[in-house]
Amino acid sequence: MTGPVVVGVDGSSACMAAAWWAAREAVDRHAPLHLVHSWTSQPLDVPISQDAHSERLYGREVLRRTEAELLHRHGDLAVTTDLVAAPAAQALLARGGDAELLVLGSRGHGSVAGFLLGSTALRVVGLTRCPAVVVRADDPTVGAGRDRLVAADRDEVVVGVPEPGPAAEALLEFAFATADAHGDLLRAVTVVPGSPGPRAEEERRAWLAAELAPWREKYPKVTVAERVAVGPAAQLLLTSCGRSRLLIVGRRPHPSHLVWKLGPVAHAAVRHAACPVAVVPHG
Structure with a gap:
């Protein structure tokens, strides 16, 4: 059985781009897609809450919204979600053991961020046992929205x-x-x-x-x-x-x-x- 394509999501534009890319890849590889959110590892542009219950609610909403967006485009895609308390790097490395691919979001040239921040993302890329893919929020190969997922000249x-x-x-x-x-x-x-x-x-x-x-x-x-x-x-x-x-x-x-x-x-x-x-x- 083909392992899943695993992607970390946190509600940021970087992770949304990574999720779109991961979904397309899962479809082409005939693999399931697994979305992971660490409610203890929030992105920089989300206000830090002292209320763990609120952070978990935010995480559930991120997973629900991301899953709905992906299924709207790929109705036959098998999607599972995972809300975890473990730090983001630990959670992704644990799930990379039996994954086909591990996908990470990046805010752009020069810094890897989004679901993982700075050197933490590089640590995951450097330690995971499966291939790890880094996708930038502004990546020219990933179109904005549902109508253009991959640029036509990227073949x-x-x-x-x-x-x-x-x-x-x-x-x-x-x-x-x-x-x-x-x-x-x-x-x-x-x-x-x-x-x-x-x-x-x-x-x-x-x-x-x-x-x-x-x-x-x-x-x-x-x-x-x-x-x-x-x-x-x-x-x-x-x-x-x-x-x-x-x-x-x-x-x-x-x-x-x-x-x-x-x-x-x-x-x-x-x-x-x-x-x-x-x-x-x-x-």
């Missing part, structure tokens, strides 16, 4: 393919499945390591083709474009996202479940990509 999925090994396998599995679910072109980008030259670029191109081959066979309907380039990995990925509905990057494992540091490429992508960003744990 690609971009994945940064790292060095050979478990990282590449995990990223390509997620990337091909995502592109297949949406009928999008998959753009696979890799960077030439070391001192570049014509031979190094040719070797890297041959390596990328070999890495993609088994996934092309498994997902024959996915059209793939390959890009082998020289330069900073983060910059090359960001400049490849002009038509992307999703940028996919990897996250290295950490020896401790308490460590959540993101690598420079994933961090730059979450901060600056002009589309939602999926951070995929590997290893």
Whole structure:
């Protein structure tokens, strides 16, 4: 059985954009959608109440209103809700164990906020065991309202393919499945390591083709474009996202479940990509 798409909601515009994106993704993946609200973790623009009962009432209303909005658009979507007392990060990490995706809202470039604030959101992205997607409130791939959920010119999925090994396998599995679910072109980008030259670029191109081959066979309907380039990995990925509905990057494992540091490429992508960003744990 497919795991749910889990999204944190708090009534903010950032989390509403994330909920719209998560609902569309759940429909395309034939997965249920699970809405989570932590009544002890209110957004910045909601007055702080000393009354726990009022905060719980607010949380129930956020969940009710969000569910109604999503079902109005997707009548056959399976939606469940969860009002929790645990801190937002703890609640989402607990539910990410058996989730297909974990979706977080962001207020915009430079800061991740909404359902989670500041470094707390980055901690969730850095610790969750499933792919985590960050969606900005002003994301150009998410239309305002019910009439335009995804911009018409956003018809690609971009994945940064790292060095050979478990990282590449995990990223390509997620990337091909995502592109297949949406009928999008998959753009696979890799960077030439070391001192570049014509031979190094040719070797890297041959390596990328070999890495993609088994996934092309498994997902024959996915059209793939390959890009082998020289330069900073983060910059090359960001400049490849002009038509992307999703940028996919990897996250290295950490020896401790308490460590959540993101690598420079994933961090730059979450901060600056002009589309939602999926951070995929590997290893």
